[in-house]
Amino acid sequence: MPEGFVSAAERAAFIAGLPKAELHLHIEGSLEPELMFELAQRNNVAIPFASVEEVRAAYAFSNLQDFLDIYYQGMGVLHTERDFYDLTAAYCARADADNVRHIEIFFDPQGHTSRGVAFATVIAGITRALDDARTTYGMTSKLILCFLRHLSEADAEATLDEALPYLDRIAGVGLDSSEVGHPPSKFERVFARAKGLGLKIVAHAGEEGPPAYVHEALDLLKVDRIDHGNRSLEDTALVKRLAGESMTLTVCPLSNLKLCVVRDIADHPLKTMLDAGLHATVNSDDPSYFGGYVNANYLAVADALDLSRADLVTLARNSFTGSFLGDAEKARHLAAIDAYA
Ligand code: HPA
Ligand code: ZN
Numbered sequence: 001m002p003e004g005f006v007s008a009a010e011r012a013a014f015i016a017g018l019p020k021a022e023l024h025l026h027i028e029g030s031l032e033p034e035l036m037f038e039l040a041q042r043n044n045v046a047i048p049f050a051s052v053e054e055v056r057a058a059y060a061f062s063n064l065q066d067f068l069d070i071y072y073q074g075m076g077v078l079h080t081e082r083d084f085y086d087l088t089a090a091y092c093a094r095a096d097a098d099n100v101r102h103i104e105i106f107f108d109p110q111g112h113t114s115r116g117v118a119f120a121t122v123i124a125g126i127t128r129a130l131d132d133a134r135t136t137y138g139m140t141s142k143l144i145l146c147f148l149r150h151l152s153e154a155d156a157e158a159t160l161d162e163a164l165p166y167l168d169r170i171a172g173v174g175l176d177s178s179e180v181g182h183p184p185s186k187f188e189r190v191f192a193r194a195k196g197l198g199l200k201i202v203a204h205a206g207e208e209g210p211p212a213y214v215h216e217a218l219d220l221l222k223v224d225r226i227d228h229g230n231r232s233l234e235d236t237a238l239v240k241r242l243a244g245e246s247m248t249l250t251v252c253p254l255s256n257l258k259l260c261v262v263r264d265i266a267d268h269p270l271k272t273m274l275d276a277g278l279h280a281t282v283n284s285d286d287p288s289y290f291g292g293y294v295n296a297n298y299l300a301v302a303d304a305l306d307l308s309r310a311d312l313v314t315l316a317r318n319s320f321t322g323s324f325l326g327d328a329e330k331a332r333h334l335a336a337i338d339a340y341a
Helices: 008-017 033-043 052-058 064-077 081-097 119-137 153-166 184-196 211-221 230-234 236-244 253-258 270-275 294-305 309-321 327-340
Strands: 020-022 100-107 140-148 172-176 200-205 225-228 248-251 279-282
Touching: 008 294, 008 309, 020 294, 020 309, 033 052, 033 064, 033 081, 081 100, 081 119, 100 119, 100 172, 100 327, 119 140, 119 153, 140 153, 153 184, 172 184, 184 200, 184 211, 200 211, 211 225, 211 230, 211 236, 230 236, 248 270, 253 294, 270 279, 270 294, 270 309, 279 294, 279 309, 294 309, 309 327
Parallel strands: 020 100, 100 140, 140 172, 172 200, 200 225, 225 248, 248 279
Antiparallel strands: none
């Protein structure tokens, strides 16, 4: 056991009780197979699986695109406001069970509007569940609209237009889906417009794409955070820059394992990132598809990389300092972590 823990059970208990924020979570990726079946039945949608076990067996991916194909298929069961409410409420309950006190979650409106589901329906269901989570659990939240990068910039512009009536409920915009071949530069203009509207900016970069995509996210999109960022480690100057700018990376260990970004969890670069002075955080990405929510992600790397109590506290602190909360709220959460540790 590393410094400060006498057993694996004690380390697990420490992680469970640690106050945390989750900054990288695709709400559609929290759709558990049980709910998928329930919604398929409720909405009379055919799904190509006979059982929950069959669904889980299909979750074997060799890269990001493998996963995305099944992720877009899965979200096809979501149709009504109640569906988006149920999806989001289920995630909030799981996050609360992991002592996640603040969430900043992505949604993919183009994955729904392209199927004829109104933007208003999506946002109404998600925000009603987030409001209830605040009342029920005291959990705070921010919503981030992601543009699908395999689609055109014009499609992203039209999606931003659709979001305009709801900007009081949307904190930022992000960029997700198939990375390689769809660099940040493809979306420079729409992100500039979003920034002008006062929205925060994040982008997936360096998950499968090269360090050049991380540079583009910084220089062209002017991001406030990098989602994933793993491949930044291939570029020493970039690592120095990210550390110097205190840029938060939203790292997703079990996602990296399931999508073969790392060969083995013992090869995960999280500890290297921390040692290089990078502001890394631990997140679940698409927990239903990748096999674990936030605490499972902390546990996997704590175990494989022998993370110390100090490392775990740093990760939890980074999750709040890298959030889009105000200074007073950040200070309140950091004080709670210090009191706990
Ligand atoms: N990467 C890119 N797009 C995504 C992901 C991811 O990990 N999850 C959902 N959409
Ligand atoms: Zn992601």
